Every structure is written in structure tokens, then in C-alpha cells.
Amino acid sequence: xAKNEQADIPDRLRRLKKVAAxxxxxxxxxxxxxxxxxxxxxxxxxxxxVPLGLIVTGSALxxxxxxxxxxxxPSPPSASPRGIELSGQKVIGNTQIAGPPGADSLSTDSTLVxxxxxxxxxxx
Amino acid sequence: xxxxxxxxNPLERQTDEELIVGFQKGIAAAFDLLVSRYKDPLTNYxxxxxxxxxxxxxxVQETFVRVFQNRDSYKPIAKFSTWxxxxxxxxxxxxxxxxxxxxxxxxxSKRDDDNGAYDVADESSRADLRLESSMEEERIQKALxxxxxKYRQVALLRDVQEMSYEExxxxxxxxxxxxxxxxxxxxxxxxxxxxxx
Numbered sequence: 001x002a003k004n005e006q007a008d009i010p011d012r013l014r015r016l017k018k019v020a021a022x023x024x025x026x027x028x029x030x031x032x033x034x035x036x037x038x039x040x041x042x043x044x045x046x047x048x049x050v051p052l053g054l055i056v057t058g059s060a061l062x063x064x065x066x067x068x069x070x071x072x073x074p075s076p077p078s079a080s081p082r083g084i085e086l087s088g089q090k091v092i093g094n095t096q097i098a099g100p101p102g103a104d105s106l107s108t109d110s111t112l113v114x115x116x117x118x119x120x121x122x123x124x
Numbered sequence: 125x126x127x128x129x130x131x132x133n134p135l136e137r138q139t140d141e142e143l144i145v146g147f148q149k150g151i152a153a154a155f156d157l158l159v160s161r162y163k164d165p166l167t168n169y170x171x172x173x174x175x176x177x178x179x180x181x182x183x184v185q186e187t188f189v190r191v192f193q194n195r196d197s198y199k200p201i202a203k204f205s206t207w208x209x210x211x212x213x214x215x216x217x218x219x220x221x222x223x224x225x226x227x228x229x230x231x232x233s234k235r236d237d238d239n240g241a242y243d244v245a246d247e248s249s250r251a252d253l254r255l256e257s258s259m260e261e262e263r264i265q266k267a268l269x270x271x272x273x274k275y276r277q278v279a280l281l282r283d284v285q286e287m288s289y290e291e292x293x294x295x296x297x298x299x300x301x302x303x304x305x306x307x308x309x310x311x312x313x314x315x316x317x318x319x320x321x
Contacts, residue, residue: 008315009283009314009315010282010283010311010312012260012318013279013283013284013314014283014284014286016172016261016264016265016284017187017261018164018168019164019168020163020164020167020168021163021164021166021167021181021184022181025159025163025167025181025184025185026156026159026160029159029185029188032185033189033192036193038194065160081310099248107190114212115153
């Protein structure tokens with residue numbers, strides 16, 4: 001009995017009503033393909049092949065410029081002859097090393113002046 | 125898209141494989157003919173597979189768009205029907221996965237206990253079909269919807285689309301023996317479900 005019922009299943013499935021595509025199926029498909037085509041064309045513009053030579057030359061140029069910059073523009077000297085200001089202290093003269101705030105200058109031929117000690121009345 | 129004089133069209137006499145090769149060579153009318161040959165069988169298959177009319181229409185459209193876009197990837201070593209049914213099945217499965225994913229995150233999921241397939245029966249959209257489906261037909265469709273995907277696919281290909289075991293093996297990528305056993309198992313499950321209902 002069960003075997004008969006199981007044999008009946010393919011028959012029952014075969015008898016299911018056949019569903020057909022909607023009448024405007026082709027129109028919809030045509031529209032979809034057209035829109036995909038235009039979108040793909042837009043995307044392909046970004047993914048278009050770039051000549052390998054251009055990539056290699058460009059990369060080489062970038063590398064050369066990157067390594068050449070330090071030679072053409074050497075880093076500035078650590079000290080300025082005109083003096084630099086460090087954490088509230090003004091170092092005047094040919095100072096090589098500035099000491100911590102409040103400390104005397106470590107350099108022998110420089111004059112360390114506290115900012116508050118500078119007599120501004122004599123300045124122009 | 126379809127040539128109104130298709131009865132006198134020499135392309136009409138060509139096989140599907142000849143048509144797709146012609147389309148690869150740039151004959152646009154060959155694609156139109158393939159669409160007219162496959163739109164109804166594919167719609168029927170995908171509708172029974174998904175149980176949802178709106179999704180079905182989208183999936184069949186997407187299938188033909190993929191055929192159009194990837195026409196060059198078809199190799200004449202396989203039958204065209206195997207190729208297009210494989211594409212349709214893959215698109216339908218990914219839709220089901222996406223649908224299941226969305227349902228999980230909206231806390232509306234209804235998991236099939238058997239293998240994790242999702243119940244996609246959609247009564248409202250089916251009513252829109254205006255198919256005047258009988259009680260029997262609805263019962264069978266419900267049973268199909270509840271069937272795990274791996275069984276549903278082979279049962280539909282064999283008993284609804286009436287394909288050979290070899291073709292089904294080509295579409296599913298399974299061995300002939302596995303296809304036969306799955307079809308048998310699918311029928312058993314359907315029989316159990318329809319007996320209770």
C-alpha cells in the first residue's frame with residue numbers, strides 16, 4: 001500500500017499545473033540587460049587596462065623622487081645661530097645644547113637668559 | 125524580442141547548443157529563441173523550488189541575464205539545459221540564503237528542522253498567481269516547500285521537469301547513485317507529508 005502511494009508521488013508532481021512566465025517577461029528582460037550593459041560600461045571605464053609600462057615608469061619615478069628629496073633638501077641643523085626658544089627659555093648665542101628649564105646652559109659660549117629676566121624696556 | 129516569424133526562422137530548427145554557439149558568435153536572435161524556449165520551464169521549476177512568485181520572476185530574469193553576460197563561458201561539452209538549470213538553481217539557492225539571513229535578523233525565521241532549509245511558502249503571493257490552484261495542488265506545494273533543499277531540487281528536476289538521471293547529475297554535480305537515492309528519499313518524504321495532510 002505504502003509502495004503504491006510512493007509510486008503515486010511522481011504522478012502527482014507531474015500533474016501539478018505548469019506555471020508560465022508572465023507575458024511581459026521578454027520586455028522586462030530586455031530592459032534589465034540594457035541597464036546592466038550601461039552599468040557595466042560605467043564600471044569598465046574604471047577597470048580599464050592601464051599599460052604596464054606606464055605603471056612601471058610611474059612607480060620608478062615615485063621611488064626616485066622619494067629617495068632624492070633628502071639629498072636636495074637636507075634636514076636643518078640642530079641649532080640656529082640666532083637662538084631658539086625652548087620651554088620658556090630663550091637661548092641666545094651659539095648654543096649647541098639647551099639644558100632643562102631652570103638649569104644653566106650646558107654650553108660654555110652661550111648666554112642663557114630666563115624669559116622673565118629679559119629687560120624688555122630696552123627693546124625697541 | 126521574439127521574432128514574430130519564428131515559424132519560418134531557420135534558427136528554429138537548431139538545437140539549444142547550436143543556438144548558444146550562434147549567440148557566442150554574435151547572433152542576437154539566437155538568444156531570443158533560447159529565452160522563448162526556456163522561460164516557461166524555468167519559471168515552473170523556480171516557482172516550485174521557491175514557492176514564491178515574486179522571487180521566482182526575479183530569479184528567472186537574473187538567470188537569463190547571467191546567460192547573456194557569461195555566454196562565452198559556456199562550453200559545448202555540456203548540454204545547454206544542464207548549464208542554464210545549474211545557473212537558475214544557484215541563483216534560487218542564493219536568494220533563499222539571503223531570505224533566510226534576513227529572516228534571522230528580523231527574528232522572523234522559521235527554520236526547517238531537517239537540514240536548516242527555510243520555509244519559503246508565501247500564501248499571499250501565491251494567491252496573486254490567479255492559478256485557481258486546487259486543494260491538492262496547494263497541499264503538494266506546501267509539502268515541497270517543507271522538503272529539504274537537496275531533496276526538493278532533485279524531486280522537481282525528475283518528476284516536474286522530467287529530466288533524466290544523467291541530466292540531474294550534471295546539474296547537481298552529484299554521482300548517478302546519489303541522485304537516484306536522493307530522488308527515492310525525496311519521494312518517501314513527500315509521501316509521508318502528504319499522507320498526514
